Amino acid sequence: MNSLLPFFDPIRGVSMPGLIFKMILAVIFGGLIGLERGHKHRAAGSRTYMIVCLGAALTIILSQYESSLVLGPWHEISEMLGRKVDVTRYAEKVVSGIGFIGAGTIIVTGRQEIKGLTTAAGLWTSACMGLAIGSGYYECAILAFILILFTTVVLEKFSAWVVARARNMDLYIEFEKMENLGEIINTIKSMDIQIFDVDIQREKQSNGVTIGAVISSRLPKKETHSHVMSKISKFDFVTVVDEI
DSSP states (O other), rough: OOSSSSSGGGGSSSSSHHHHHHHHHHHHHHHHHHHHHHHHHHOOOOOHHHHHHHHHHHHHHHHHHHHHHTTTTTTTHHHHHHHOOOOOHHHHHHHHHHHHHHHHOOEOOTOOEEEEEHHHHHHHHHHHHHHHHHHHHHHHHHHHHHHIIIIIHHHHHHHHHHTTOEEEEEEEEEEEEEHHHHHHHHHHTTTEEEEEEEEEEEEEEEEEEEEEEEEEEEETOOHHHHHHHHHHHTTTTTTEEEOO
């Protein structure tokens, strides 16, 4: 089968130039994808992605190396013992095993939000990209790298743009006393914002009981999300304001 990028052909195998190129490419691609997650202070950052992608690449390199030994210097011994090499078994373990690492980045917050799904998915895909690099399928790895960055950077910015202009808004607000809730609601209503629901939560903290409320609302066209959050955060008794 003819390769799409034939100039990569000399470094697709298990030669030393190919080994060096694969390992460096895995570190670079994995690290660049991890930079976006690290910038957002996620559980898995640039170094984690580097290690995962490099480790995945190494498993495929090891598979190729073992296969070359069995088909080369060890051919007679392997024929005599009836041993065959399945070069896919390492990749199978990587794809299934990386799920344990990804699961560790997923958490459920006190507000019943699920965080870390994008990081976990990015780790798993980064591992698959490393497998492609290790196998020498550079065309696939480059395309995967471009698409991963597109989904994690470009699409996330587009999603944030859409959310910022959406009329519906869910706010999580923490404040000192239950009496403060009335003032918060009155302030929101003074901006011609329609309130659908108010869910009150209490959490025991080391310094006392924190009162939180999730307020579901619909904004008028003239109002922006940032202005609403800025106005509520000016209260001295408000400790946390976050859009969920």
